[in-house]
Amino acid sequence: MKHPTPPVPWSPPTWLTPDRIVLAAVVAFAAAAALPAVWGIPTARHGIEIRPGAVAVVALSTALLSSILVRFAVRATTPRAAALRCVGGGALAGALNAGLSFAGMGVLTHGDGSRAFGEFVLGSLFGSIFGGPLGFVFGASYAVVVVSAVRARLDPSHDGPDRVLTTVGVWLFLGGACAELARQGAPVAVSPSRLAVLGLGLAVLGAARRYARRAWLARVVAGAEPAWQLDVLRGEEQGAGLLPLVRPGGRLQDGVLLYKAPGHDRYRSVAPSTPAALTTLPEARSAG
Known part of the structure; x- marks a missing residue:
């Protein structure tokens, strides 16, 4: 009779999957970097400044579309296909994000959805000029962590989630630092600097767990376990x-x-x- 597989020390909990790690990181980054990314565009900055709730709408719209993009990309069958989905889908999501953000701000401004469709169309047309290239940049950056998750799924191991956690941590640290430098006084829904600190902590945690796993294996080899x-x-x-x-x-x-x-x-x-x-x-x- 085959015995059930016993839990291996330093294995992550079953709920902490590479896909979930990447999804949470991308949503947090999108909410933090959305406003700094568009603050240098005069038309976008003016619209955000004069409309109530615009900061929350832009952050929520960017996070929502980013989560959809990542869910689509992590299902790819190869790392290359995942990267292409991020880049191509990012450009499309960037254009749609402008339309969705303008529509959301219009609903908050007018108190009803009568102008939402018109705002969405105008915003998407505007987004094809500015939002598309920005979405391309966002998607290209997402590809780094998405490819890490896809590799962990295609070539599974007990240290897979910790590898992804380390990659995500470094990515969040660098992304949060860049968003903070580009902020230029822009209001934000999530602090980029705090996101960078969180990323540094996650990178250290992932690296520490990988080191502890190897150290434990060395003790097993030495007969100390x-x-x-x-x-x-x-x-x-x-x-x-x-x-x-x-x-x-x-x-x-x-x-x-x-x-x-x-x-x-x-x-x-x-x-x-x-x-x-x-x-x-x-x-x-x-x-x-």
Whole structure:
């Protein structure tokens, strides 16, 4: 009988998936960078300044369209296709964002939706000039983290979410810093500087978890973790359904992590071992 796969130390919780990490990061960045990105356009700045609730509308519209774009891009079957979806879809979303923002501001200004369609059409036409190129830039930046999530999905491993978390953290730090520099007094719904600090924290957390996982594996190899041991992978059947502890990166997964169930007694000298994850054997042990 096959025992259930035991949880591997330093594995992320099941709800913390690469797609969710990227989606949350992009939505936060979109809300923070939306106003600084358009503040240098006189027509857009004037419309935002004279219309109540414009800051929230622009931030919400940008975040909404960015989330739709990312959900579409992360479903790509290759990293290249994901990047192309981000870039092409970003340009389209940028044009639509201007129309959606103007329509939303019109509803708040007039108190009804009678002019919403006209505002959307005019805004989209205007957005084709300014919003399209801005959306292209946003989409190109989204491609960095989206491709990271797609790679984690196509080549899954226990450290996949932490790899994405590290990439997202660095991306948020750089993106938040750039948005803060470009802000030039623009009002914002989400502080870019705080977003940069959050990104730095996420990058450190992801890197620390990856280091801790490797350090734990080193203790297993050294025999310092009694409940775990490393053994030679004995056929495809033993490794069926198991994820690599660390993304292989072209390396041969010739070892398996075994969990030795506790509960020895006087009548049972050997505890059953359950395969938990794939890994690469140390060179000395692999040669032996």
